[in-house]
Amino acid sequence: xxxxxxxxxxxxxxxxxxxxxxxxxxxxxxxxxxxxxxxxxxxxxxxxxxxxxxxxxxxxxxxxxxxxxxxxxxxxxxxxxxxxxxxxxxxxxxxxxxxxxxxxxxxxxxxxxx
Amino acid sequence: xxxxxxxxxxxxxxxxxxxxxxxxxxxxxxxxxxxxxxxxxxxxxxxxxxxxxxxxxxxxxxxxxxxxxxxxxxxxxxxxxxxxxxxxxxxxxxxxxxxxxxxxxxxxxxxxx
Numbered sequence: 717x718x719x720x721x722x723x724x725x726x727x728x729x730x731x732x733x734x735x736x737x738x739x740x741x742x743x744x745x746x747x748x749x750x751x752x753x754x755x756x757x758x759x760x761x762x763x764x765x766x767x768x769x770x771x772x773x774x775x776x777x778x779x780x781x782x783x784x785x786x787x788x789x790x791x792x793x794x795x796x797x798x799x800x801x802x803x804x805x806x807x808x809x810x811x812x813x814x815x816x817x818x819x820x821x822x823x824x825x826x827x828x829x830x
Numbered sequence: 831x832x833x834x835x836x837x838x839x840x841x842x843x844x845x846x847x848x849x850x851x852x853x854x855x856x857x858x859x860x861x862x863x864x865x866x867x868x869x870x871x872x873x874x875x876x877x878x879x880x881x882x883x884x885x886x887x888x889x890x891x892x893x894x895x896x897x898x899x900x901x902x903x904x905x906x907x908x909x910x911x912x913x914x915x916x917x918x919x920x921x922x923x924x925x926x927x928x929x930x931x932x933x934x935x936x937x938x939x940x941x942x943x
Contacts, residue, residue, distance in 0.1 A: 720872075749930050751933075756935065757935065758918065758933050758934055758935035758936055759873075759918070759933040760933075761930040761931075761932075764930045774930055804870075806872055806873065808873075817860065817861050817863060817878060817920075817922035817931060818863065818875050818878055819863075819873075819875065819920075819931060820875070821865075821872035821873040821874070822872050823871055823872045824870070824871065824872050826870070
């Protein structure tokens with residue numbers, strides 16, 4: 717079974733802190749994604765990556781950056797956390813190739829920025 | 831940008847009844863997927879239906895797709911308390927999921943025992 721793990725289930729940070737959210741998948745998937753989920757807004761794509769060192773902006777990249785140095789690991793970075801980044805962050809991965817849109821999600825990190 | 835929109839936003843039914851959720855979307859798609867999310871957890875993939883398919887079954891799940899109306903429905907038959915969750919439709923407009931899925935806001939389903 718595909719397993720996607722995220723470094724923390726719950727995280728509390730202060731405004732202005734630099735925050736790293738880590739995601740690791742064990743199925744050699746090419747694609748990896750970061751979403752945030754907010755009540756009433758559903759899931760919104762922040763960034764995705766289709767290969768090592770490659771990254772693409774999603775719908776809401778402002779205030780975030782990402783890093784993919786190894787195929788299995790995709791990190792989301794909040795350079796200077798703000799209270800409006802309090803949210804549930806979900807990482808996902810999928811195989812490359814047409815017709816294979818199924819994504820496998822991690823358990824999520826609930827981030828609170830005070 | 832949000833593409834899929836689920837309807838209703840919330841649904842409460844008795845155990846054993848069937849639950850139907852609908853999803854509408856705006857642009858052409860390669861496939862449409864349904865996911866389930868239990869409270870405070872990650873999403874779990876349920877079923878994928880390709881744009882050239884009209885109906886698909888998986889256990890107690892039945893999904894239909896009408897590309898002319900840009901809509902899909904998810905039917906859960908003989909519901910159980912464990913089906914209580916949020917259900918999301920997601921559309922794949924890119925190749926192989928490389929562009930990310932576009933999710934709706936979800937239908938919160940409550941199964942009353």
